[in-house]
Amino acid sequence: MRIGFGYDVHKLVEERALILGGVEIPYKLGLLGHSDADVLIHAIMDALLGAAALGDIGKHFPDNDEKYKGISSLKLLAEVKYLLKAEGFSINNIDATIVAEKPKLAPYIPKMVDNIADCLGVNRDLVNIKATTTEGLGFTGVGQGMAAYAVCTIKSEL
Ligand code: MG
Numbered sequence: 001m002r003i004g005f006g007y008d009v010h011k012l013v014e015e016r017a018l019i020l021g022g023v024e025i026p027y028k029l030g031l032l033g034h035s036d037a038d039v040l041i042h043a044i045m046d047a048l049l050g051a052a053a054l055g056d057i058g059k060h061f062p063d064n065d066e067k068y069k070g071i072s073s074l075k076l077l078a079e080v081k082y083l084l085k086a087e088g089f090s091i092n093n094i095d096a097t098i099v100a101e102k103p104k105l106a107p108y109i110p111k112m113v114d115n116i117a118d119c120l121g122v123n124r125d126l127v128n129i130k131a132t133t134t135e136g137l138g139f140t141g142v143g144q145g146m147a148a149y150a151v152c153t154i155k156s157e158l
Contacts, residue, residue, distance in 0.1 A: 001092065004051025006150040008042040012143060020098060020105065020146075021112025021129060022074045022119070027103045031146060034063035038073035040098050040129065043148035044116065045073070045080045047094065051154045052084050074119050081120050088158035091122050096150035097130045099140045105131040 016030030019038045031037035045057045054060075060083070061068050061076050068076070084091070094116070098105060109129050117124045134141040 002051045002053075002089075002154050002156075004047040004049070004152045004154065006043040006046030006048075006050060006152075007147070008039045008046065009139075009145055009147045010037045010039045010042075011145045018103075019073070020108065022072065022115035023108045023111045025103060025105070025108055029143070035061075035068050035071045035076065036073055039146050039148045040096060040112065040150075041073035041077050041116070043150040044094055044096055044152070045077055047096075047150040047152040048080050048084060048091070048154065051152055052087055052089050054083055054087070074115060077116070077119050084154065088156050089154045090157050091120055091126065092153040092155050093126045093128070094120075094150060094152040095128045095130075096148060097132055099132055099134060099147040099149070101133045101136065101141050101143050 010031035010033050012029040013032045016032055018025045018027045018030040019036045021040045049056055112129050113124055113127050117127045139145050140147055
């Protein structure tokens with residue numbers, strides 16, 4: 001069994017869609033980034049790549065590559081799945097936390113779990129997504145951005 005950890009931050013700005021876990025969430029601000037800036041999926045991708053010792057998302061999906069401009073991060077997550085598969089790894093479980101002061105994310109979490117589990121081809125009970133605020137403190141607390149943390153375990157099938 002191998003453990004991976006991922007962390008990501010994106011800035012909140014006007015005139016961007018807010019996409020978390022592949023779900024478009026109605027809000028006045030969205031996350032800024034080269035792709036759809038799905039901070040949750042980016043943290044999960046880094047956790048999976050880390051567990052497999054395959055580097056990080058910047059290595060596999062450079063943010064100066066036009067190919068990835070505006071791309072759905074679910075497509076990148078699918079590519080990570082194939083990278084792990086090619087190395088003989090299967091996903092054991094994923095646990096992640098989104099850090100955001102607003103909006104309330106609880107109603108959207110089941111759909112995020114569905115999207116991630118479907119994309120990775122794993123059962124829903126292997127994917128856990130949580131959300132927390134930072135009680136008004138720090139960059140997430142004042143609404144300048146959102147962060148996400150993820151851990152995962154994977155196992156070698158070889
Ligand atoms: Mg990112």
